[in-house]
Amino acid sequence: xxxxxxxxxxxxxxxxxxxxxxxxxxxxxxxxxxxxxxxxxxxxxxxxxxxxxxxxxxxxxxxxxxxxxxxxxxxxxxxxxxxxxxxxxxxxxxxxxxxxxxxxxxxxxxx
Amino acid sequence: xxxxxxxxxxxxxxxxxxxxxxxxxxxxxxxxxxxxxxxxxxxxxxxxxxxxxxxxxxxxxxxxxxxxxxxxxxxxxxxxxxxxxxxxxxxxxxxxxxxxxxxxxxxxxxxxx
Numbered sequence: 001x002x003x004x005x006x007x008x009x010x011x012x013x014x015x016x017x018x019x020x021x022x023x024x025x026x027x028x029x030x031x032x033x034x035x036x037x038x039x040x041x042x043x044x045x046x047x048x049x050x051x052x053x054x055x056x057x058x059x060x061x062x063x064x065x066x067x068x069x070x071x072x073x074x075x076x077x078x079x080x081x082x083x084x085x086x087x088x089x090x091x092x093x094x095x096x097x098x099x100x101x102x103x104x105x106x107x108x109x110x111x
Numbered sequence: 112x113x114x115x116x117x118x119x120x121x122x123x124x125x126x127x128x129x130x131x132x133x134x135x136x137x138x139x140x141x142x143x144x145x146x147x148x149x150x151x152x153x154x155x156x157x158x159x160x161x162x163x164x165x166x167x168x169x170x171x172x173x174x175x176x177x178x179x180x181x182x183x184x185x186x187x188x189x190x191x192x193x194x195x196x197x198x199x200x201x202x203x204x205x206x207x208x209x210x211x212x213x214x215x216x217x218x219x220x221x222x223x224x
Contacts, residue, residue: 043201043215101153
């Protein structure tokens with residue numbers, strides 16, 4: 001079983017749609033959780049951290065369920081500029097800050 | 112601040128050649144990392160460093176070496192290039208141990224033929 005597993009993509013949605021990405025992680029010792037965004041042929045950039053209570057940043061909402069070892073990202077009112085690959089990332093604090101990346105879920109927002 | 116810089120941007124190597132991928136950061140970060148990303152895959156950690164003079168293996172260290180003589184620089188060395196090392200290499204840095212954001216460089220695309 002992969003340490004971090006994401007929905008296989010790609011997701012093709014029209015502008016204005018709401019889209020949700022799911023992610024599961026296998027190590028119950030995982031402490032920190034993130035969503036990174038990666039544009040085609042570019043470096044990953046932090047989209048948002050994921051907190052236990054859930055958190056929102058504009059059109060983006062992240063949720064964490066520690067009992068189920070599950071993380072989600074919800075994007076409302078999709079824009080063309082949201083087209084990218086979204087990476088679910090987990091940090092296990094007893095491993096010196098090493099991040100474990102999911103394989104990514106590609107999102108394509110169409111006009 | 113330039114952030115994290117990497118050179119070269121692209122390189123073609125022949126099997127058996129060696130090269131060094133350069134990485135530098137000007138944010139005074141303690142932690143630095145090297146990842147590789149194969150097509151359609153997530154990033155895999157090659158090596159990391161928690162400070163000058165300290166390095167440790169990640170998930171896929173075979174075929175690579177690193178050094179960290181200064182806080183700013185973290186070069187990655189390929190001694191005998193193999194086709195399996197064809198990938199995109201990303202360097203990253205963070206202030207501390209993962210609670211902080213990791214900042215990535217623009218990547219080096221390496222093709223081994």
